[in-house]
Amino acid sequence: MQVRQRLENLSSALTATERKLCTALLLDYPYAGLDTIQDLAKKTSTSPPSISRFVTKLGFQGYQDFQRHLIEEIRQSNRSPLDLHVGDRTIQGDFLEDFVSRAVSLISASASATTSAQFERVCALLGDEKRNVYLIGGRISDAIALYVSRHLRQVRSGVFHLPADPEIWPEYLLRMRPKDVLFLVDFRRYQRNLSELARRAKEESGLQIVVLTDKWMSPTANHANEVFATPIESGTVWDSYAGAMVLMEAMLTRIAETNWDKTRKRIEAWDSLRFDHGARDDDQ
Amino acid sequence: MQVRQRLENLSSALTATERKLCTALLLDYPYAGLDTIQDLAKKTSTSPPSISRFVTKLGFQGYQDFQRHLIEEIRQSNRSPLDLHVGDRTIQGDFLEDFVSRAVSLISASASATTSAQFERVCALLGDEKRNVYLIGGRISDAIALYVSRHLRQVRSGVFHLPADPEIWPEYLLRMRPKDVLFLVDFRRYQRNLSELARRAKEESGLQIVVLTDKWMSPTANHANEVFATPIESGTVWDSYAGAMVLMEAMLTRIAETNWDKTRKRIEAWDSLRFDHGARDDDQ
DNA sequence: TTGACTATGAAAAAATAATATCAAAGCTTA
DNA sequence: TAAGCTTTGATATTATTTTTTCATAGTCAA
Numbered sequence: 001m002q003v004r005q006r007l008e009n010l011s012s013a014l015t016a017t018e019r020k021l022c023t024a025l026l027l028d029y030p031y032a033g034l035d036t037i038q039d040l041a042k043k044t045s046t047s048p049p050s051i052s053r054f055v056t057k058l059g060f061q062g063y064q065d066f067q068r069h070l071i072e073e074i075r076q077s078n079r080s081p082l083d084l085h086v087g088d089r090t091i092q093g094d095f096l097e098d099f100v101s102r103a104v105s106l107i108s109a110s111a112s113a114t115t116s117a118q119f120e121r122v123c124a125l126l127g128d129e130k131r132n133v134y135l136i137g138g139r140i141s142d143a144i145a146l147y148v149s150r151h152l153r154q155v156r157s158g159v160f161h162l163p164a165d166p167e168i169w170p171e172y173l174l175r176m177r178p179k180d181v182l183f184l185v186d187f188r189r190y191q192r193n194l195s196e197l198a199r200r201a202k203e204e205s206g207l208q209i210v211v212l213t214d215k216w217m218s219p220t221a222n223h224a225n226e227v228f229a230t231p232i233e234s235g236t237v238w239d240s241y242a243g244a245m246v247l248m249e250a251m252l253t254r255i256a257e258t259n260w261d262k263t264r265k266r267i268e269a270w271d272s273l274r275f276d277h278g279a280r281d282d283d284q
Numbered sequence: 285m286q287v288r289q290r291l292e293n294l295s296s297a298l299t300a301t302e303r304k305l306c307t308a309l310l311l312d313y314p315y316a317g318l319d320t321i322q323d324l325a326k327k328t329s330t331s332p333p334s335i336s337r338f339v340t341k342l343g344f345q346g347y348q349d350f351q352r353h354l355i356e357e358i359r360q361s362n363r364s365p366l367d368l369h370v371g372d373r374t375i376q377g378d379f380l381e382d383f384v385s386r387a388v389s390l391i392s393a394s395a396s397a398t399t400s401a402q403f404e405r406v407c408a409l410l411g412d413e414k415r416n417v418y419l420i421g422g423r424i425s426d427a428i429a430l431y432v433s434r435h436l437r438q439v440r441s442g443v444f445h446l447p448a449d450p451e452i453w454p455e456y457l458l459r460m461r462p463k464d465v466l467f468l469v470d471f472r473r474y475q476r477n478l479s480e481l482a483r484r485a486k487e488e489s490g491l492q493i494v495v496l497t498d499k500w501m502s503p504t505a506n507h508a509n510e511v512f513a514t515p516i517e518s519g520t521v522w523d524s525y526a527g528a529m530v531l532m533e534a535m536l537t538r539i540a541e542t543n544w545d546k547t548r549k550r551i552e553a554w555d556s557l558r559f560d561h562g563a564r565d566d567d568q
Numbered sequence: 569t570t571g572a573c574t575a576t577g578a579a580a581a582a583a584t585a586a587t588a589t590c591a592a593a594g595c596t597t598a
Numbered sequence: 599t600a601a602g603c604t605t606t607g608a609t610a611t612t613a614t615t616t617t618t619t620c621a622t623a624g625t626c627a628a
Contacts, residue, residue: 007399008399008400008401011399011401011402012401015604015605015606016508016509016605016606017605017606017607018605019402019510019511020505020508020511022399022402023397023402023511023512023513024499024513026396026397026398026399027397027499027513027515028499029396029397031355031359034355036584036585036586037585037586037587038584038585038586041607045505045506046606046607047606047607047608048585048586048587048607049586049587049588049589049606049607049608050605050606050607051586052586052587052588053587053605053606056587062586062587063585063586063587064585064586064614071315071318074315074358075315095400095403095534095538096395096398096400096403096531096534097395099395099530099533099534099537100391100392100395100530100534103391103530103533103534104388104391104392107384107387107388107391107526108384108388111380111381111383111384114380116378116379116380119379119380139434140431140434140435142430142434143427143428143430143431143434144427144431146426146427146430147424147427147428147525150423150424150426150427151424151522234533234537236537236540236541237537237540237541237544237547238435238533238536238537238540240530240533241431241529241533242391242526242529242530242533245525245526245529246383246384246387246524246526247380249383249387249518249522249524249525249526250379250380250383250384250387252522253383253518253520253521253522254379256521256522257520257521260521263521299574299575299576300575300576301575301576301577302575320614320615320616321615321616321617322614322615322616325577330576330577331576331577331578332577332615332616332617333576333577333578333616333617333618333619334575334576334577335616336616336617336618337575337576337617340617346616346617347615347616347617348584348615348616490594490595
């Protein structure tokens with residue numbers, strides 16, 4: 001029987017340490033198990049005895065026997081590297097596997113819903129340090145806005161994540177200049193106050209507006225210069241923002257790579273200033 | 285350099301015994317070299333010292349070093365499509381498309397690094413309304429924690445997203461009870477104050493700790509009852525949290541579907557209470 | 569044929585790795 | 599809260615593996 005399967009079979013009867021080991025073994029399967037018992041213990045912050053007991057529990061004679069099995073598995077599956085992956089699949093509970101395949105199609109779809117010209121335009125816009133960037137999202141989608149703003153701040157200055165409270169927005173509205181960019185994330189159930197914000201920002205300062213939304217198009221999109229529309233229907237009770245997330249990661253990567261020299265210096269400077277006890281800075 | 289290549293390079297300068305070894309190694313490459321030195325000696329009718337000398341001659345530190353190299357070669361040759369990208373920084377062809385294919389492999393990998401039993405356990409834990417849930421993440425990964433907490437709050441009560449400022453944490457620490465759950469998101473560059481938080485929370489209230497991290501395992505994981513380890517290497521300048529994100533979405537979906545009746549009622553009640561001008565509530 | 573050299577493996581030594589033991593810590597249950 | 603059970607890693611022990619040492623056998627040139 002595959003080691004992998006034994007892990008799965010036993011996984012309900014594992015102790016905390018054993019679960020840690022199980023996780024580590026699966027994450028870099030099957031190579032993690034080819035380390036010496038000491039190295040593996042160190043990497044997983046457990047101890048050799050625990051590992052020894054664990055593999056016994058899995059039904060092997062000992063650690064070396066366990067390793068021989070792993071090697072044998074590799075050898076067997078070598079004929080087609082795909083075997084390993086196919087093996088992976090069957091082990092997963094249906095739910096996760098199923099969910100992942102849906103997410104994968106969403107992601108592919110959201111990439112193809114974006115033209116590379118548009119993608120490049122937005123990257124250039126957000127990467128342009130002469131423009132301030134203001135970001136905000138809806139109740140849930142603000143997590144994406146936060147993710148983008150935290151990354152963007154590592155690349156450039158002039159990034160402002162608007163607070164949730166609309167009372168404070170005017171303060172930002174007053175600061176916006178025509179060259180600036182307002183980046184809105186708004187998925188369905190759209191929030192009226194966001195499109196209100198977009199309208200007023202456009203009216204008062206005429207800045208560029210970029211909206212990340214779904215195919216039903218948030219009303220915010222009416223005021224937008226650029227719209228990323230990503231599919232979000234996962235066929236489950238929640239919408240999935242995975243497509244949007246990957247699109248944003250692609251965008252952030254593009255921006256950072258385009259200005260890599262500057263980015264690198266900025267991150268280095270940033271690191272040297274980090275409070276090492278790790279107080280996280282607030283997005284103002 | 286590949287072991288194979290080293291063998292070929294040296295093949296003209298080999299003694300009789302060494303040629304025998306060379307043949308045996310190539311005949312069942314690379315697995316023959318994964319035997320113990322004694323077994324290999326027996327199979328090739330040579331002796332351990334000869335083999336030891338031979339691998340030294342090939343340029344390795346010793347037999348174990350030689351084996352490590354072989355394992356690394358196998359690992360390389362079984363690389364997933366994702367890994368193949370690593371290294372070539374400059375993405376040619378369509379940037380987006382390429383990025384997406386990397387993300388897809390990350391997502392599949394993070395699903396296969398999680399056993400369904402573990403997945404179910406964590407879902408049950410976070411879905412259990414008798415337990416309060418506290419969430420927080422690192423500087424960037426807090427976006428994920430935020431995403432999870434916003435969703436979770438639609439499903440159940442007793443969800444608290446900790447603020448970034450550690451000064452305020454004690455207030456939450458005092459509230460934590462043994463049955464509660466602390467959900468931490470911490471990807472590399474780990475933040476010391478998060479593991480400090482985990483340690484103190486564990487010490488003072490003995491609650492359950494669930495950690496979402498990467499394969500290098502945040503120090504936070506030492507205090508954890510459950511660890512989700514997801515791959516994050518995108519082969520670009522930033523790590524990608526897409527795998528983690530999808531895993532979280534799967535989890536949230538699972539939780540919502542399990543308690544669907546309650547969830548539906550909760551969302552309906554929530555909607556009727558919404559300030560329609562859409563002031564977003566703060567995660568306290 | 570001899571002597572100088574190399575190649576080789578048996579045996580011993582060393583290094584390394586794995587497991588058993590045990591005390592302490594953690595968890596459960598009454 | 600205490601007693602009893604389980605889990606855990608430090609330490610000690612044992613087992614295994616690898617390398618060194620060294621004597622012998624083989625090879626080649628003179």
